[in-house]
Amino acid sequence: MTNTSDRAETGPGLAGMSENGQAGEGIGARVLRKEDVRHVHGRGQFVGDLSMPGLSEVAFVRSPVAHGRLLAVGKPLGQERRVIVREDMASVKAIRSRITAPTFKVSEQNPLAHGKVRFVGEPIAACFAPTRAAAEDLAESVTIDIEELPAVMDAMAARTGVAVPLHEEWGDSLFLTTSADTGIEEVARTAPVVVTRDYRLSRQVMNPLEGKAILAHWDERAGQLVIYLSTQIPHMMRTAFAEHLGIEQEKIRVIAPDVGGGFGYKCVLHPEELCIAWLAWTRKRPFRWIEDRREHLVGGANCREHYYRVTAYADRRGKLLGLDAEITIDAGAYSVWPFTACLEGTMAGGHLPGPYVVGAYRARTFTVATNKPSIVPYRGVARTGICFAMELTIDALAREVGREPADVRRENLVPASLMPYTNPTGKVYDSGDYARSLDLAVERIGVPAFRERQAAARAEGRLIGVGFANYIEMTAHGMMMFAAAGLPFVPGYEQALVRFTPDGGLELRVGVQSHGQGMETSLAQIAHEILGVPVARIAVVHGDTAMTPYSTGTYASRSITMAGGAVSRACKALAERLVQIGAHLLQCRTDQIRLSAGRLLGPSGDIGVMEVATIWYLTPQLLPPGVHPGGMEVTESFRPKVDTGQYSYGTHAAVVAVDAEFGRVEILDYVIVEDCGTMVNPMIVEGQTYGGFAQGLGTALFEEARYDAGGQPLTSTLADYLLPGAAEMPRVEMLHTETPSPNTEFGIKGVGEGGAIPPPAAIFNAVNDALRSLSVEVSETPLSPRRLLSALAAGRASVIGGAS
Numbered sequence: 001m002t003n004t005s006d007r008a009e010t011g012p013g014l015a016g017m018s019e020n021g022q023a024g025e026g027i028g029a030r031v032l033r034k035e036d037v038r039h040v041h042g043r044g045q046f047v048g049d050l051s052m053p054g055l056s057e058v059a060f061v062r063s064p065v066a067h068g069r070l071l072a073v074g075k076p077l078g079q080e081r082r083v084i085v086r087e088d089m090a091s092v093k094a095i096r097s098r099i100t101a102p103t104f105k106v107s108e109q110n111p112l113a114h115g116k117v118r119f120v121g122e123p124i125a126a127c128f129a130p131t132r133a134a135a136e137d138l139a140e141s142v143t144i145d146i147e148e149l150p151a152v153m154d155a156m157a158a159r160t161g162v163a164v165p166l167h168e169e170w171g172d173s174l175f176l177t178t179s180a181d182t183g184i185e186e187v188a189r190t191a192p193v194v195v196t197r198d199y200r201l202s203r204q205v206m207n208p209l210e211g212k213a214i215l216a217h218w219d220e221r222a223g224q225l226v227i228y229l230s231t232q233i234p235h236m237m238r239t240a241f242a243e244h245l246g247i248e249q250e251k252i253r254v255i256a257p258d259v260g261g262g263f264g265y266k267c268v269l270h271p272e273e274l275c276i277a278w279l280a281w282t283r284k285r286p287f288r289w290i291e292d293r294r295e296h297l298v299g300g301a302n303c304r305e306h307y308y309r310v311t312a313y314a315d316r317r318g319k320l321l322g323l324d325a326e327i328t329i330d331a332g333a334y335s336v337w338p339f340t341a342c343l344e345g346t347m348a349g350g351h352l353p354g355p356y357v358v359g360a361y362r363a364r365t366f367t368v369a370t371n372k373p374s375i376v377p378y379r380g381v382a383r384t385g386i387c388f389a390m391e392l393t394i395d396a397l398a399r400e401v402g403r404e405p406a407d408v409r410r411e412n413l414v415p416a417s418l419m420p421y422t423n424p425t426g427k428v429y430d431s432g433d434y435a436r437s438l439d440l441a442v443e444r445i446g447v448p449a450f451r452e453r454q455a456a457a458r459a460e461g462r463l464i465g466v467g468f469a470n471y472i473e474m475t476a477h478g479m480m481m482f483a484a485a486g487l488p489f490v491p492g493y494e495q496a497l498v499r500f501t502p503d504g505g506l507e508l509r510v511g512v513q514s515h516g517q518g519m520e521t522s523l524a525q526i527a528h529e530i531l532g533v534p535v536a537r538i539a540v541v542h543g544d545t546a547m548t549p550y551s552t553g554t555y556a557s558r559s560i561t562m563a564g565g566a567v568s569r570a571c572k573a574l575a576e577r578l579v580q581i582g583a584h585l586l587q588c589r590t591d592q593i594r595l596s597a598g599r600l601l602g603p604s605g606d607i608g609v610m611e612v613a614t615i616w617y618l619t620p621q622l623l624p625p626g627v628h629p630g631g632m633e634v635t636e637s638f639r640p641k642v643d644t645g646q647y648s649y650g651t652h653a654a655v656v657a658v659d660a661e662f663g664r665v666e667i668l669d670y671v672i673v674e675d676c677g678t679m680v681n682p683m684i685v686e687g688q689t690y691g692g693f694a695q696g697l698g699t700a701l702f703e704e705a706r707y708d709a710g711g712q713p714l715t716s717t718l719a720d721y722l723l724p725g726a727a728e729m730p731r732v733e734m735l736h737t738e739t740p741s742p743n744t745e746f747g748i749k750g751v752g753e754g755g756a757i758p759p760p761a762a763i764f765n766a767v768n769d770a771l772r773s774l775s776v777e778v779s780e781t782p783l784s785p786r787r788l789l790s791a792l793a794a795g796r797a798s799v800i801g802g803a804s
């Protein structure tokens with residue numbers, strides 16, 4: 001990867017933005033990640049690393065069929081107390097996640113199946129023993145009797161009816177349908193150019209290095225059920241356990257130790273977690289379950305699986321006059337707590353226009369229940385799909401009107417002069433210069449020269465192509481968005497507790513959870529920016545409900561904006577106190593003091609902020625009575641001025657070579673332009689973007705969770721479910737622009753998901769550009785050799801058919 005910065009002040013070793021930042025550690029500095037030291041030395045502490053006397057390990061008996069009536073579960077003789085079924089834990093509430101939309105249908109998911117099973121891998125019984133191997137042997141000896149029902153596997157077909165719906169009381173298979181229309185009919189009647197396409201984004205499994213993991217035990221002294229959980233949302237999980245087990249929240253403590261990747265998979269309540277917590281609560285001793293790879297690939301929750309039919313109406317230059325979309329989401333068996341089955345559908349309907357002015361807009365969404373694992377949020381949530389559908393449509397339109405795709409993009413992008421811009425579904429884009437981002441990518445690729453190269457290659461029988469994709473990434477969307485969606489929880493103010501230690505170090509306590517995003521470093525950089533305490537002396541405390549303020553947690557690329565905002569506010573409040581105390585110590589007025597690089601500078605002397613903190617704690621006799629009883633500890637909160645989301649954005653460009661004989665796609669060049677407002681740590685921003693890109697590359701070319709017609713998973717090992725590895729990652733050139741958000745501290749926006757959004761769109765557009773001379777288009781992920789070869793074969797057949 002090479003990096004080119006578009007702003008002069010970014011770069012290794014350069015100082016932060018204000019005079020308070022110590023050189024190289026403030027906002028904008030490429031500080032090395034503090035957390036990497038323990039991770040690269042193998043000293044991280046994951047749930048699997050914990051040990052505890054008397055620990056029982058748990059294995060699950062899982063459904064071997066996709067759909068059926070569960071008639072009986074037989075416990076092995078003499079081992080009954082070690083095998084738990086739903087009846088044993090009757091007091092535990094089923095998961096009934098919902099939004100308030102009147103037409104939304106609620107699914108009931110039992111922590112262990114009861115009455116029916118609805119996907120292969122659904123937990124039926126929990127078996128415990130001193131070792132996992134013994135627990136698995138026990139699970140093998142449990143008998144189950146299931147009357148199989150026809151499996152509902154095809155979401156598109158299931159929209160119009162099925163033999164036996166999963167949730168029979170519904171009468172159909174639809175969690176939710178929505179529809180919005182700003183007047184498409186009029187445009188449809190008159191538009192000179194009409195382009196219609198179908199797209200499909202495959203079902204994926206997110207595959208964090210560490211699967212789900214939970215260890216729960218009873219702490220007699222604290223009177224608490226202590227749950228070590230690999231999660232992104234410790235505080236919300238405490239609420240989940242309390243609500244479902246019927247325990248008061250103060251009796252539960254959730255600790256997220258090191259978490260080996262979340263990607264959305266760990267921001268929902270999984271049924272197995274309820275079982276482990278219930279076992280520890282009722283037995284008052286420790287239990288653990290760690291998901292293994294096969295469990296993850298077969299019965300873990302999935303993501304994506306979108307189907308689109310998109311019609312673009314335009315004038316002859318390709319200026320959009322209207323956009324009409326039918327969006328179907330295969331949501332799997334159950335609605336997950338708390339985000340529900342409808343997150344993908346509602347976000348897709350609300351954001352399909354992306355960075356474009358589309359004119360009239362109609363979107364109808366269908367969220368369908370099928371006999372597959374539930375759909376959960378995954379890096380990019382919905383936007384990877386809508387970016388794919390929108391950007392491939394723009395390219396199809398460009399081909400139709402005979403213009404360069406980049407030119408048609410520029411024609412339709414929301415101009416910077418219209419910011420803040422309200423899209424047709426009422427989403428407010430806070431700031432951005434989308435055309436500049438596209439122009440940078442176009443310039444980097446060198447489109448006119450590429451067209452010459454392409455023509456020369458074609459003359460030699462080689463197929464190469466270029467593709468662009470613009471994206472927007474709604475980040476840190478808060479109260480207004482969640483309340484409007486009617487979700488069971490609504491994020492409001494984010495809090496941070498910041499306190500000096502008696503020796504002048506700093507602790508930042510935040511309720512969000514860092515599991516690879518580098519927050520232990522970047523939050524410290526924000527505090528350093530304001531107070532000047534060296535980053536090495538700033539500890540970020542997170543992932544423990546007993547030690548941190550409440551937070552809905554880490555998802556929606558919200559943490560640096562929200563928790564960073566709260567840290568900033570708390571540090572500013574502390575700075576004010578320091579100045580007041582300092583004025584006394586330096587015998588001057590507060591307005592004569594300046595805080596710079598960690599020192600309070602007065603007219604006739606100066607003192608370090610760390611020293612002031614030490615004086616407050618250890619030699620208070622030096623201070624006048626009543627000086628700041630609140631002391632060197634502040635809890636402050638933050639909410640963006642407009643909290644419908646801070647919109648990061650950017651452009652990806654791919655140059656590919658297509659091997660029409662073997663169906664292979666080779667990425668020759670890849671350029672990323674990204675803008676996440678003010679960057680706290682450009683090195684981490686690049687790491688986040690590159691990591692997201694790897695996952696987007698997986699979506700584009702490799703990953704697909706496949707099932708047979710009966711609902712049996714066909715990709716239950718990593719030999720069948722392909723993930724990109726280091727060898728598949730191309731060289732990427734990354735450029736940054738920085739358009740601050742007007743609504744946040746320092747103008748920060750989020751970046752955690754952006755890299756994963758446009759890669760499938762950019763790569764498919766490049767492939768379609770390469771295949772243009774053959775009149776072949778591809779539109780289904782992943783672009784495996786099989787898929788590419790069959791598209792080529794169909795193209796040849798249609799050419800032959802057309803000629804006859």
Ligand code: MCN
Pocket residue numbers: 261262263264378379380475515516517518519522554555556557558559560561676677678679680681682684685688691748749750751752753
């Ligand atoms: N950052 C920055 N300047 C900005 C924005 C971000 O320096 N203007 C840096 C900060 O170091 C920050 C990090 O980027 O800690 C990510 O910030 P943010 O965009 O706020 O995202 P979150 O911390 O809320 O993380 C969640 C986001 C999501 S939603 C998914 S999914 C995802 C992602 O982060 N999962 C991840 N990135 C991941 N990275 C890793 N390694 N593992 C995951 O599970």
Ligand code: SMO
Pocket residue numbers: 232262263264265267377378379380381554555556557753
């Ligand atoms: S999928 Mo990210 O946890 O919002």
